[in-house]
Amino acid sequence: MDEDTNVIVGALMAILSIIIVGMRFYARRYKKAGYKWDDWLIVASLLTMIATDILAICAISANPNGPEAATEANDTHEYTPEDVEYTKLSWTTTVLYFSITATTKLSILLMYHRLFSVSDAFRRQTIVLMALVIAFWFGCTLANLLNCIPMKYTWINSLADPRYCFNYNYYWFASGICEAFLDFWIILMPIRVVISLQLNRKQKIAVTSVFLLGFFVIASGLLKAILGYIPGSREPSFTRTQLWTSVHCGTGIICACLPICWPLLARIGKIHPQTWPGNESVRRLWHNISSASVLGRSRAHKETTVHDLGWPSTPTVKGPRKMSSTSGAQGVFIPLRASNEGSQSDNYEYHTSASFRSEMRETVSPV
Secondary structure (H helix, E strand, O other): OOHHHHHHHHHHHHHHHHHHHHHHHHHHHHOOOOOOHHHHHHHHHHHHHHHHHHHHHHHHHHOOOHHHHHOOOOOOOOOOHHHHHHHHHHHHHHHHHHHHHHHHHHHHHHHHHHHOOOOHHHHHHHHHHHHHHHHHHHHHHHHHHOOEOOHHHHHOHHHOOOOOEOOHHHHHHHHHHHHHHHHHHHHHHHHHHHHHOOOOHHHHHHHHHHHHOOHHHHHHHHHHHHHHOOOOOOOOOHHHHHHHHHHHHHHHHHHHHHHHHHHHHHHHHOOOHHHOOOOHHHHHHHHHHHHHHHHOOOOOOOOOOHHHHOOOOOOOOOOOEEEEOOOOOEEEEEEEEEOOOOOOOEEEEEEEEHHHHHHOOOOOOOO
């Protein structure tokens, strides 16, 4: 994979991440829900990702032949100042990489703690996993900083004395496997809660699919670790792993933001509701789960029900007015209200067609 392709993919993932994080903050502001720690952590992840992309561009600009020097296996190779500058910048990106992934994971876990804290056991599990992510973050960052002692050997890989540098090839592969384990645990955590909800099978599948999107993040992380590994070498191939590293970081940020951004997407989609994918029950469920993440939680319940996620399960129909959709089918515009105890009520709207008007009840259950 050439460096130009890696730079283009990195820039594309950064642009998509900027857009989705911007939509996340707009959705929070639109719902007047305020900004939480999980929002600021995802901003930190985004800024660090942008910084690594800039460093990667600077590295290849400083020395277009830098990738060859960084993976040089000839112990007689003479490193030029440009080679050293490239390896320094590349090394900095590997140090920052763990800050990107760790802050993304912590953002997701804090959202879980706010949205799915339905039991003491779940809260404890969330806290334990946050502690593991923080330990992984600082441990891997420290290992990068102490890769070689003295540090000068870090810039001249082929001349690095094994007595002073550990095998970074093994380390990169092992850290990738450990990270995949953490990602897998994070994705599975809310699925057990969803299964215990009072939902029918279709609804459970629809909600679970939201979290299963994160399996692509795991796949990209594993590809990053596997493709970078070079048997018999002391250094991984960063040219082979850079593309999937960018994809891994970008998709992680996108997946962390999607549940919160969905109310904004639903508001845009109500202009042409018939063009949304899937049936209407699934669309409403996606809207409700993301509304819960925007509105937040005010208390934990003893029983795991739809209300534990803060979903407005019984909306009030106030003066519906007929309107036509793009396909000509009659629909109804229903203003809904969802409120949290001890907090100001937030209004949101949802456009639904006549196919499930009969499902609507006449009261709004407080969250």
